Amino acid sequence: MTVGAWEAFWLIVHREMRLSFRRPEQLLQPLVFFLIVTTLFPLGLSLQLSLLRDIAPGVLWVAALLSSLLSLDALFKSDADDGTLEQLALSGHGLTVIVVAKTVAHWLVTGLALVLVSPIVGTALGIPTEAFATMLLSLAMGTLTLSWLGAIGAGLTIGLRRGNVLLSLIVLPLATPLLIFGAAATERAISGASVVGALYFLAALCVFTCTLAPFAAAAALRITLE
Amino acid sequence: MSDFWSMGGYARYVWPCFGFAGIVLLWNIWSARRHLDAAKIRAARALAMAASEAP
Amino acid sequence: MWTWFYKLASPPYVFGAAAALAPWLFGAAALAIAYGLIAGLGIAPPDYQQGEAFRMIYVHVPSAILSVTVYTVMAVASAVALIWRIKVGHAVAAASAPIGASFTLMTLVTGSLWGRPMWGTYWAWDPRLTSELILLFLYVGVMSLRSAFEDPARGDRAAALLAVVGVVNVPIVHFSVVWWNSLHQGATIVTLEGPKMPGSMLWPLLSMWLGFMLFYGAVLCIRVQGEVLNRERQSAWVREAIKS
Numbered sequence: 001m002t003v004g005a006w007e008a009f010w011l012i013v014h015r016e017m018r019l020s021f022r023r024p025e026q027l028l029q030p031l032v033f034f035l036i037v038t039t040l041f042p043l044g045l046s047l048q049l050s051l052l053r054d055i056a057p058g059v060l061w062v063a064a065l066l067s068s069l070l071s072l073d074a075l076f077k078s079d080a081d082d083g084t085l086e087q088l089a090l091s092g093h094g095l096t097v098i099v100v101a102k103t104v105a106h107w108l109v110t111g112l113a114l115v116l117v118s119p120i121v122g123t124a125l126g127i128p129t130e131a132f133a134t135m136l137l138s139l140a141m142g143t144l145t146l147s148w149l150g151a152i153g154a155g156l157t158i159g160l161r162r163g164n165v166l167l168s169l170i171v172l173p174l175a176t177p178l179l180i181f182g183a184a185a186t187e188r189a190i191s192g193a194s195v196v197g198a199l200y201f202l203a204a205l206c207v208f209t210c211t212l213a214p215f216a217a218a219a220a221l222r223i224t225l226e
Numbered sequence: 227m228s229d230f231w232s233m234g235g236y237a238r239y240v241w242p243c244f245g246f247a248g249i250v251l252l253w254n255i256w257s258a259r260r261h262l263d264a265a266k267i268r269a270a271r272a273l274a275m276a277a278s279e280a281p
Numbered sequence: 282m283w284t285w286f287y288k289l290a291s292p293p294y295v296f297g298a299a300a301a302l303a304p305w306l307f308g309a310a311a312l313a314i315a316y317g318l319i320a321g322l323g324i325a326p327p328d329y330q331q332g333e334a335f336r337m338i339y340v341h342v343p344s345a346i347l348s349v350t351v352y353t354v355m356a357v358a359s360a361v362a363l364i365w366r367i368k369v370g371h372a373v374a375a376a377s378a379p380i381g382a383s384f385t386l387m388t389l390v391t392g393s394l395w396g397r398p399m400w401g402t403y404w405a406w407d408p409r410l411t412s413e414l415i416l417l418f419l420y421v422g423v424m425s426l427r428s429a430f431e432d433p434a435r436g437d438r439a440a441a442l443l444a445v446v447g448v449v450n451v452p453i454v455h456f457s458v459v460w461w462n463s464l465h466q467g468a469t470i471v472t473l474e475g476p477k478m479p480g481s482m483l484w485p486l487l488s489m490w491l492g493f494m495l496f497y498g499a500v501l502c503i504r505v506q507g508e509v510l511n512r513e514r515q516s517a518w519v520r521e522a523i524k525s
Contacts, residue, residue, distance in 0.1 A: 152446060156439045160429045169425060170443060173418035174450050177457035184461060201460070205453070216446055219363075223438045230323070234333030236398050243394040244318075247340035250387045251496060254380055258503035265507035266523045272514040 008093045009101045016105030026074075030067040030110055031117050037063040038121045049126035056125035057186035060135070061142070061179050063121070064114050068143055069171060071110045072150035073164040075102060076221070080158045089225055095218035103151045103217070111143030127190060134189035138199060141206040142182040148213035149174050155220030177205060290367045292509045293518040299502035299509075306499035313492030321485030328482075334398045339485060341391040343493040344384045345409065348416060349451065351381030351497060355423070356448035359441035368512055371437035374444060375427060376504035380497055382420035388413045408459040415454050419447045433512070 003011065020027055041059045042052055052059075079085040088098045118139050119132055127135060153171040157163040185198035233240040288294045321339040328335035355377040362370025392410050393403045404410070423440050430436030478486070513519060 152442075156426060156443060157429070162429075166422075166425055166429055169418070170422045173415045173422065173454075174447070176415055177450075177453050180457045180461040201457070212449075216442065220439070220442055223435060223442060233336070234327060236332065236334040239334060239394045239398050240336055243337045243391045244322075244340060246390050246394075247344065247387055250344075250383050254383055254496070254500045255503075257379065258500045258507070262503055262507040262510075265510040269510045269514050269519050269523050273520055276515065 003093070005093060005097050008091075008097055012088075012098060012101035013105045013108075016102060017109065020105070020109045027109055027113065030071045031113055033070055034063050034067040034114055034117060035121065037066060038125060042125070053126035053128075053190060056122070056127045057135075057183040057190065058179075059125060060118065060121060060127070060139075060186065061183040064118070064139060064143060065146065065172070065175060065179060067114060068110060068146050068150065069164075069168050071106070072147070072154050072171070073167060075106050075151060075154040076158050077154075077163075080224075085158075085221070086225060089221070095221050096214050099151060099155070099217045099221065100214050103147050103214075106151075107144050107147040111147050112140070114143055115139045127186070131186060131189035134195045134199070135186045138182045138185040138202055141199075141202050142178050145178055145202075145206045145209045146171075146175055148209045148217070149178075151217040152213055152220055155217045155224060158221075158224050178202070181205065290365075290369055292369055292372075292513045292516070293522065295369050295372070296506050296509045296518075296522055299506050303499050303502035306495050306502060310492050310495035310499055313488045313495060315492075317485045317489035317492055319485075320481070321489065325482045325485055326479075331399060334395065337391055337395040339489050341388060341395055342486060343490040344387040344391060345413065346490055347493050347497055348381055348385040348388050348413060350494070351377050351384060352416065352420070352444075352451060353448060355381060356444045359444040363438065363441050363445070368437075369509065371441060372505050372508035372512060373501070374441060375437065376501055376508045378420055378424050378427075378440075380500055380504070382417060382424065384493075384497075385413055385417040385420060389417065406462070408455070408462045411458045411462070412451075412455045415458075416451065419450070423447065437512075 038059060041055070045052075045055075047055075076085060079088070089095055091098075115136055118135060122132060122135055123129075149171050150167070153167045153174075156170065157167045160166060181198050181202040185195045185202060188195045188198060231237060317339060322336055325336070327333050355374045358370040358373035358377065360370075361367055362374065389410065392413070396405055396407075396410075397403050423444050426443050427436045427440035430439060510519065510523070
């Protein structure tokens, strides 16, 4: 029974989602981390909400970046550990399809979750509700881009000792443009300026990464698996 | 001549600046030489081991 | 022409050529840097706005250019190594990384020392320094990744992929930082490339740039010999080569 590429894609996404939901605590961890990190900033700075608003976009984005990084390690790890990854690679569907499926599934349970939680965090940091639309849109694009950058990094660091530290070291510099455009978009939404420029750049980054990163991530897996 | 050394009053920035640049250049030479020497020693050792293992 | 390309892919040829070239490159570099320093420090007139402090340009700008150039060379060598499976490419990339990182550090420190009298602060989040800092992180990432693998060949390939991915990001990062900076600051960017630089100021700068490029070539020749040896330890030509 041969399976086409589309079917393979959906099968893998479906599998990833089912595996993720089997351990709901694992899903919650990045979210809780997100909440904790954002709490640290007001505690450390002891600012009133009106002053927090100024640093809110940056804090939100840095926290989202760090939380996403936490879960990226697991993108390929468990499958690599028990040999599933090799089986998938040998299945004849091409690593690219597999990588796309796994990364999309990962974003759905991590990045998207962060986006959905962000209104709570945004309120805690004093971001006005008028800015929420921009905040959600920019976080959605940003976390998707980050999932792809993370897929490349994860592919390169599977099975390395202290791989997650190396993963962060690799991914964070690559993610700085994301941070810049995403936080700027949110900040401009708060101050009422036009967000179009920042969002366009962010979207461009997202499209660029989503187009090219699958091939880089597949190449990374090929290097690790061969 | 002392005008030259004082660099218009900026001496405490200009000279450490050039000094650091010089240190980096020297480090590059030293480090590269060290790297090559170590590589030669390791290669010699590998050859010696291969030779001693030959039947 | 293709024989030349094939020769470059041959480890013993590269080893021998590097060994032969190095002293010449060092000599040429020394001449260019000597002229640059003498003319830059002694002959060029002080700047209208910055006085004698502008002379720091003679190390800061060349090192900045080199930091990006070396990364590009590293990325190109990596791409060649990955696409055509030419191991010498990995040797060039591995040799270039620490050199480039040191130039990046030089850019940051000289920039900081230049910034203090000019902006009143040792650090400012201006576009060039911030991009350089991120570039330094990219270099460290590539070097760390290469050394994290037990199998050196795999480490080479992983680091090579990262270098290629990174080089795509260098212009993106620079652009985003320039954009970000324009939001927050006016024209605090100190550039001497604004009004046309008179020849007496420009020639020493060009000479320093050339000197630094030649220096990179020379140090690369030394390092690449070591990198080639490390990757070819068991080969027959090595026995003759290390007798020197």
